[in-house]
Amino acid sequence: MRILLVGAGGVGGAFAAIAARRDFFEQVVVADYDEAKAQAAAAVDERYVGVRIDASDAAAVEAVCREHRISHVMNAVDPVFNMALFDGAYAAGADYVDMAMSLSRPHPESPYEKVGVKLGDEQFAKAADWEASGRLALVGIGVEPGLSDVFARYAADHLFSEIEELGTRDGANLVVTDDDGNEMFAPSFSMWTTIEECLNPPVVYEKAREDVDGGWFTTAPFSEPEVFDFPEGIGPVECVNVEHEEVLLMPRWVDCKRATFKYGLGDEFITILKVLHTLGLDSTEKVRVKGVEVSPRDVVAACLPDPATIGPKMTGKTCAGLWVTGTGKDGQPRSTYLHHVVDNEWSMREYGHQCVVWQTAVNPVVALELIANGTWSGAGVLGPEAFDAVPFLDLLTEYGSPWGIQELEA
Amino acid sequence: MRILLVGAGGVGGAFAAIAARRDFFEQVVVADYDEAKAQAAAAVDERYVGVRIDASDAAAVEAVCREHRISHVMNAVDPVFNMALFDGAYAAGADYVDMAMSLSRPHPESPYEKVGVKLGDEQFAKAADWEASGRLALVGIGVEPGLSDVFARYAADHLFSEIEELGTRDGANLVVTDDDGNEMFAPSFSMWTTIEECLNPPVVYEKAREDVDGGWFTTAPFSEPEVFDFPEGIGPVECVNVEHEEVLLMPRWVDCKRATFKYGLGDEFITILKVLHTLGLDSTEKVRVKGVEVSPRDVVAACLPDPATIGPKMTGKTCAGLWVTGTGKDGQPRSTYLHHVVDNEWSMREYGHQCVVWQTAVNPVVALELIANGTWSGAGVLGPEAFDAVPFLDLLTEYGSPWGIQELEA
Numbered sequence: 001m002r003i004l005l006v007g008a009g010g011v012g013g014a015f016a017a018i019a020a021r022r023d024f025f026e027q028v029v030v031a032d033y034d035e036a037k038a039q040a041a042a043a044v045d046e047r048y049v050g051v052r053i054d055a056s057d058a059a060a061v062e063a064v065c066r067e068h069r070i071s072h073v074m075n076a077v078d079p080v081f082n083m084a085l086f087d088g089a090y091a092a093g094a095d096y097v098d099m100a101m102s103l104s105r106p107h108p109e110s111p112y113e114k115v116g117v118k119l120g121d122e123q124f125a126k127a128a129d130w131e132a133s134g135r136l137a138l139v140g141i142g143v144e145p146g147l148s149d150v151f152a153r154y155a156a157d158h159l160f161s162e163i164e165e166l167g168t169r170d171g172a173n174l175v176v177t178d179d180d181g182n183e184m185f186a187p188s189f190s191m192w193t194t195i196e197e198c199l200n201p202p203v204v205y206e207k208a209r210e211d212v213d214g215g216w217f218t219t220a221p222f223s224e225p226e227v228f229d230f231p232e233g234i235g236p237v238e239c240v241n242v243e244h245e246e247v248l249l250m251p252r253w254v255d256c257k258r259a260t261f262k263y264g265l266g267d268e269f270i271t272i273l274k275v276l277h278t279l280g281l282d283s284t285e286k287v288r289v290k291g292v293e294v295s296p297r298d299v300v301a302a303c304l305p306d307p308a309t310i311g312p313k314m315t316g317k318t319c320a321g322l323w324v325t326g327t328g329k330d331g332q333p334r335s336t337y338l339h340h341v342v343d344n345e346w347s348m349r350e351y352g353h354q355c356v357v358w359q360t361a362v363n364p365v366v367a368l369e370l371i372a373n374g375t376w377s378g379a380g381v382l383g384p385e386a387f388d389a390v391p392f393l394d395l396l397t398e399y400g401s402p403w404g405i406q407e408l409e410a
Numbered sequence: 411m412r413i414l415l416v417g418a419g420g421v422g423g424a425f426a427a428i429a430a431r432r433d434f435f436e437q438v439v440v441a442d443y444d445e446a447k448a449q450a451a452a453a454v455d456e457r458y459v460g461v462r463i464d465a466s467d468a469a470a471v472e473a474v475c476r477e478h479r480i481s482h483v484m485n486a487v488d489p490v491f492n493m494a495l496f497d498g499a500y501a502a503g504a505d506y507v508d509m510a511m512s513l514s515r516p517h518p519e520s521p522y523e524k525v526g527v528k529l530g531d532e533q534f535a536k537a538a539d540w541e542a543s544g545r546l547a548l549v550g551i552g553v554e555p556g557l558s559d560v561f562a563r564y565a566a567d568h569l570f571s572e573i574e575e576l577g578t579r580d581g582a583n584l585v586v587t588d589d590d591g592n593e594m595f596a597p598s599f600s601m602w603t604t605i606e607e608c609l610n611p612p613v614v615y616e617k618a619r620e621d622v623d624g625g626w627f628t629t630a631p632f633s634e635p636e637v638f639d640f641p642e643g644i645g646p647v648e649c650v651n652v653e654h655e656e657v658l659l660m661p662r663w664v665d666c667k668r669a670t671f672k673y674g675l676g677d678e679f680i681t682i683l684k685v686l687h688t689l690g691l692d693s694t695e696k697v698r699v700k701g702v703e704v705s706p707r708d709v710v711a712a713c714l715p716d717p718a719t720i721g722p723k724m725t726g727k728t729c730a731g732l733w734v735t736g737t738g739k740d741g742q743p744r745s746t747y748l749h750h751v752v753d754n755e756w757s758m759r760e761y762g763h764q765c766v767v768w769q770t771a772v773n774p775v776v777a778l779e780l781i782a783n784g785t786w787s788g789a790g791v792l793g794p795e796a797f798d799a800v801p802f803l804d805l806l807t808e809y810g811s812p813w814g815i816q817e818l819e820a
Contacts, residue, residue, distance in 0.1 A: 300689060302698065
């Protein structure tokens, strides 16, 4: 296996560090728009090299793949580049792995009721080509989407006879402090992506509403607030509906009546996102500012600390998980939260990467190892739900990061 | 009188339109960084010409003054350019009028307790030069500062024997709606300046605390919230302390125990300003964004509608005024609100300019007319309080925009 890792930011750097401890691949080519950043990330292992890439240019991606005889393209850049990487990998004859899916576009008339172009639609539209070529595009295998999709498959195979709701619930109790010990605002994940997913109309799946584009419909941002009590000391966090890939992926492979994604944003973050939207600072359309042109959302991201660098100033845990309700294998009502918690103190000590990017990056490494050794195989555009969950969860535990099950009152 | 009007934005455009109806000057040279904008504003009257200027360059300002034999420089640009215009006017032998004062810099160690460099300090430092040359720099004659400073002098001369507090209180009930009739966020005044004044530590004057730099000290932003009931149907608005020139100007010429400035920002605006500060988007330091450098605050301003263009979409009234408490001329306790209200519907119909910029611009036109006819004269760096208030208030009324007095419970 010869991997092209595109993106040497927070998640790309953590991917490089995690994979460096494994022996399932021959080479990792770390590619970034900033060549020095790529080379810095590649310095972690002698099987790595760092190169420059323009991830917005499918032809450039194909050229880098051919030059380095790449077998698998690993996408670790902002999802705005998904299609260029997806198409570039296909053109080069490489398989493809990402941690998100192609972006959505809201319904032109009823953005908060109906779906427009859904997350992944552009990729699924090309699924037949990938399948016919016997090639694999594994999409949405990060955190999140990724691990909760694996949990969905596990729940369907081993825990439930009938599933009411597959409810992804992610939350954290992370705090970042500045040099003077004051709490500061510093998102642990790409602000560009956070704005994208939180301000887009959240998507919900309900099987009974297959009249509306296969059961998928939208709501207003930040809808259906709910306090979810996260395990391992994180505690209760207010969660709201957010547009997320799990809702589009799970119902394609796992039978369920409803699929949702709620994210524990918390009050302050919700206020910030609302203000950015009010001021138009979430926009990706360039504005002219004293002789130069910039996208306001890029400026917002540029003003915040790089999520890759805040690890040493951060304390707390992050939790990704899936709350499944329905009927257990024993015929009784069941409510179960399958989850994976990473303590920042642990990930910083063990890997030198903060817990959110570490948790995101570990899943594609595990998946690529399963693909490399033939445990996972397939062709087409597939989500994590399309594969057996057990070897994935076992290997994740072997990586030193176990998952858990919590039974809730059914 | 030959006026160089620097700045053809909202206030500059309104100044041009108001002055065009008067005959106290020979020529107005409208100058802007954007020459087309200057020429558009100059088209309002045949005594006007439009030229390009770099307001950040004192030598360029001097050159334009000399070329057009300017007698008075009228500053209608962001206060960041104040010193270049102030110095350029002096170098050219012209008098100078502005609607703000040179900017402050917070105290390096105790920004929310002590003043650092105060508003106007840089200008007052050069007062002796102006006085020695027999030249006048009239600072802070807009709204606000400006009219409330005139009110302060009026109150001291005609209404009060002893003044407890000179409390400037400005508020509005303006609403801007988009083409679909939905209320939208669109500040009626320069967002750059609003951020500057609202996020800087508010300054308060107390005579008894003359230990702390002449009685001036600072608090945290948005301090001492107070609901003030504005007249003429505007009603109650939550007001908070904001750094403003009146607090620095009034105690220099009018004896008072305390001077404050509170602005009716309202909850939404306060939240927005706090979020901008949390994210560092209020910063004027340039950040690097995908190959270009921009100041985040400039980007915020660029994302919002130009305040000069929102007039037709706006309804409501704006009120500037001074709440004076103390002992009346009759020896009895007195509490009086002197105020000036402009209805946007009126200013749009009469002048084609929205009420906030119209109210700001009318005051320097009135002042320049008083200077032109010799009613106001002086040398040095002077605030509006240094001149007799009565002719100003009479001429303002003659302009079609009367002021009012409201007695409150003392």
